Amino acid sequence: MWDALATHISESTGEPFELLQKKPVGGGCINDAYRLEGRDQDYFVKLNHAGALEMFEAEADGLREIAGTKTIRVPSPICSGTTGAQAYFVMEFINLGGGGSQFQLGECLARLHAVPQSRYGWHRDNTIGATPQPNLAGDDWVEFLREHRLGFQFRLAKQNGMAFNGSEDLLRQLDAFFDGYQPKPSLLHGDLWSGNVASDENGGPVIFDPATYCGDREAEFGLTEMFGGFGTDFWSGYESVLPLEDGYGTRKLIYRLYHTLNHFNLFGIGYAGSAQSLVDQLLRLA
Secondary structure: OHHHHHHHHHHHHOOOOOEEEEEEOOOOOOOEEEEEEEOOOEEEEEEEEHHHHHHHHHHHHHHHHHHHOOOOEOOOEEEEEEEOOEEEEEEEOOOOEOOOOHHHHHHHHHHHHHOOOOOEEOOOOEEEOOEEEOOOOEOOHHHHHHHHHHHHHHHHHHHOOOOOOOHHHHHHOHHHHHOOOOOOOEEEOOOOOHHHEEEOOOOOEEEOOOOOEEEOHHHHHOOHHHHOOOOHHHHHHHHHHOOOOOOHHHHHHHHHHHHHHHHHHHHOHHHHHHHHHHHHHHHHHO
8 A cells, every 4th residue: 555655646746755654643533644754755644444535535625725825824735546445645744833823823814714705615515524514505605504504414413313402493593693794705724623723844824634615704713612722812813804793702603503513423422412502592692
């Protein structure tokens, strides 16, 4: 397998790559990951079962689209494919660290969100974690949110044995949260939490492991506040470029619910109580 990866890297870059050493990289719960060390260049590779190739190809498309905005750094995709029973996705190796400027991270993310997009959704479906994420393009954000985000997760939860009380009522009442607020489509990372953010060798912000689509920019923050790691400097940097609008404090609960439901569908009953509490809170606010 490793010889096949080295050959594909060489073919994709046009430069011979000799694999000298591979080192496991931790931090993920879905894929195995390695640093591939060569004589003059290192790469980062994710591995999964062969059926995960489409997931990797969608991730590569997301990285390319974010990179194309020239607003924030992401790892450059190199190649992907299957060998034997495994799918692989090779990308640029960035020597990631902490300690970068959260203010700069906020600025760069706001610039990403400010790039005009034509429709909600995306040109292909992808995944959020290991969960399918449908991205059928459309012009109605609330309908997209109702059908392809919350509705999809509620239906998946029901398949997983959990029917959340009030879910249908909440879906019917979603329009009430958007009175006077018409979000423009923004290109989103889609899975933004502290584990998918770092700084490069120059201290500049880097984001990775996207679940890219175009949506309300506020949806980007549904996960950021679940696990912390984004301080006041981040929000100051973001709002110095693109201030948040009135009503965000309520709408963010909708976007947090999406990720909480996804965590229930991925990891189980430990997230059920939080999801039900969010449904109840939103129904009181509708």
